[in-house]
Amino acid sequence: MSGLESIGENKESVASNERVVSPQIAEMMKKAEERYGEAVYLRGMREHLDRVDKEIKQARINSDIDKSFEVEELRREGFSREDARRINKINRANEAYGRAIERRREKELSELTIREARDKRNELLEDRGLFHLSKEDFQKYFASTEFDVRAKMNQQNVGDCYLIAAIHALSCSPHYEMIVRSSVKRLQDGSWGVRIPLLSQRGKFIRITPNEIEPQKNPRFLEPGFLNKSSDKREVLYPVKGREGLQVLESAFMKSKFGVVDRLTVERGSASDALKVFGGDNFHWLDIVSTKIDTKIGTVEELTLASLDNDKAKVLDSVLENFDPEVLIATAATMNGPKPSLWGRVFGYPKSFQISAFNRRFFYGHAYSVSRVDSVSRMVTVMDPGDTSKPIELTFSQFKDVFSQVQAVRIDSARLLGNMEKVIEKIA
Structure with a gap:
C-alpha cells in the first residue's frame, strides 16, 4: 500500500x-x-x-x-x-x-439567415420575370436533383483544365443558380443563348448550337509534335463530361474569347482568365502567385505557396482563414514542371509529383477548383477537374506545399443585382 x-x-x-x-x-x-x-x-x-x-x-x-x-x-x-x-x-x-468554433457557430447562424434571404431573393426575381431559365431546366441541364454538379463533371481529352476548374468553382457558389438562370436561355430549336459576361450590362448574346457541344474531329491528329514530343494521337476532341448546360458554358467561353468553338484553341490558359470572361465587372480579381525573379540573368522561377514573401503570405492566410463561398470563387494551380536538370533533359521530366505524408500524386501545370475551406480544422478541399467525384482534402500547410498560385474572384453582390436589372431594362 x-x-x-x-x-x-x-x-x-x-x-x-x-x-x-x-x-x-x-x-x-x-x-x-x-x-x-x-x-x-x-x-x-x-x-x-x-x-x-x-x-x-x-x-x-x-x-x-x-x-x-x-x-x-x-x-x-x-x-x-x-x-x-x-x-x-x-x-x-x-x-x-x-474562437474558431465561435466563428463557425456565428457563420452557421448567418448561413441560415443568408440562405433564407437568398431563396427569397430568387423568388422575387422570378416573380419579376428576371429569370430566363426555369428552375426545372436549371436542375435538368446544369445540376442534378441533389445539386451535386461535382459528381457529374469531368475534363476529358482537351487541355482546358483551367476552364473546367473555373466552371466547377463557379458551380460551388451559392449564387450559381441565380447567375445561370438570369443569363442563360434555352431556345425553341434546341440552341442556347448565353450572355457573356454573365449578368453584365455590357454582355453580348452568344448562341450555342447543338453541334457546337458535340465532339470534334482533331485536325492535328497524328501531326508531328514539337521537337521531341510525340504526335497528337487524339482523333476526336471531347467536350467536358457532364450535363448539357456545363458543355454550353464551356463552348460559350470559347466562342466569346476566340469567336469560334474550337477545342484546340482553348488548350492552356488561366482560371482567372476564364472567371474574368464569365464574371466581367461583377467580380474583383485576386491572383496570388509564388515566383522568384533573378534580375541579373532575367529568369523567373516558379515556387510553391509555402515560399511566398511575408506580405503575400498574409494575404493568402487571410483568404484561407476567412474563406466565404458567398463572396469568393477560387481555383489553385500547380507549378508547370520541376526545376530544370540534366537528368530531366536526357530522360524526360515527370508529369506529376507527390508531397510527403500524403498518398496522392498531383499533375504539374494543372488547375484545381477550391470547393470548401474549413478554418477550424484548417483544411482545404480541392477538386481535380479530371475527376470531380473524389474530393481532395489538404491541410493549410499541404495546400501551400502543393500549389504555386491561387486565382480567386470576389463577387460584388450589389453590382451583380444592379447589372441584372439594367440588362432586363435594356432588353425591355
Missing part, C-alpha cells in the same frame, strides 16, 4: 468514527491531506494534458493570443517547468480553437 493511499484511508477512518484528535495531529493530517490533494491534482492534470494534447493536435497556436497563465506563475504553484509550459501551450491553443 502506498503512502498516499494510507493517508486517504486514515482520512476516511477519522471522518467515519469522528475521533477527537490533538491539535498537533490535526495539523499533521491537514498537511497530509493537502499533499495528497496536490499529488492527485498533479497526476490528474498530467493525464488531462495527455488527452488534450491529442485532441488539439491540429489546433494552430496563435502567438498573438494573450497568455492566461504565465509559466512562472504555474511554477510557483508547484508545477514542473515542463508541465507549466504544456498547460500554457494548451490553454493558448484551446482559446484559439474556441
Whole structure:
C-alpha cells in the first residue's frame, strides 16, 4: 500500500468514527491531506494534458493570443517547468480553437439567415420575370436533383483544365443558380443563348448550337509534335463530361474569347482568365502567385505557396482563414514542371509529383477548383477537374506545399443585382 493511499484511508477512518484528535495531529493530517490533494491534482492534470494534447493536435497556436497563465506563475504553484509550459501551450491553443468554433457557430447562424434571404431573393426575381431559365431546366441541364454538379463533371481529352476548374468553382457558389438562370436561355430549336459576361450590362448574346457541344474531329491528329514530343494521337476532341448546360458554358467561353468553338484553341490558359470572361465587372480579381525573379540573368522561377514573401503570405492566410463561398470563387494551380536538370533533359521530366505524408500524386501545370475551406480544422478541399467525384482534402500547410498560385474572384453582390436589372431594362 502506498503512502498516499494510507493517508486517504486514515482520512476516511477519522471522518467515519469522528475521533477527537490533538491539535498537533490535526495539523499533521491537514498537511497530509493537502499533499495528497496536490499529488492527485498533479497526476490528474498530467493525464488531462495527455488527452488534450491529442485532441488539439491540429489546433494552430496563435502567438498573438494573450497568455492566461504565465509559466512562472504555474511554477510557483508547484508545477514542473515542463508541465507549466504544456498547460500554457494548451490553454493558448484551446482559446484559439474556441474562437474558431465561435466563428463557425456565428457563420452557421448567418448561413441560415443568408440562405433564407437568398431563396427569397430568387423568388422575387422570378416573380419579376428576371429569370430566363426555369428552375426545372436549371436542375435538368446544369445540376442534378441533389445539386451535386461535382459528381457529374469531368475534363476529358482537351487541355482546358483551367476552364473546367473555373466552371466547377463557379458551380460551388451559392449564387450559381441565380447567375445561370438570369443569363442563360434555352431556345425553341434546341440552341442556347448565353450572355457573356454573365449578368453584365455590357454582355453580348452568344448562341450555342447543338453541334457546337458535340465532339470534334482533331485536325492535328497524328501531326508531328514539337521537337521531341510525340504526335497528337487524339482523333476526336471531347467536350467536358457532364450535363448539357456545363458543355454550353464551356463552348460559350470559347466562342466569346476566340469567336469560334474550337477545342484546340482553348488548350492552356488561366482560371482567372476564364472567371474574368464569365464574371466581367461583377467580380474583383485576386491572383496570388509564388515566383522568384533573378534580375541579373532575367529568369523567373516558379515556387510553391509555402515560399511566398511575408506580405503575400498574409494575404493568402487571410483568404484561407476567412474563406466565404458567398463572396469568393477560387481555383489553385500547380507549378508547370520541376526545376530544370540534366537528368530531366536526357530522360524526360515527370508529369506529376507527390508531397510527403500524403498518398496522392498531383499533375504539374494543372488547375484545381477550391470547393470548401474549413478554418477550424484548417483544411482545404480541392477538386481535380479530371475527376470531380473524389474530393481532395489538404491541410493549410499541404495546400501551400502543393500549389504555386491561387486565382480567386470576389463577387460584388450589389453590382451583380444592379447589372441584372439594367440588362432586363435594356432588353425591355
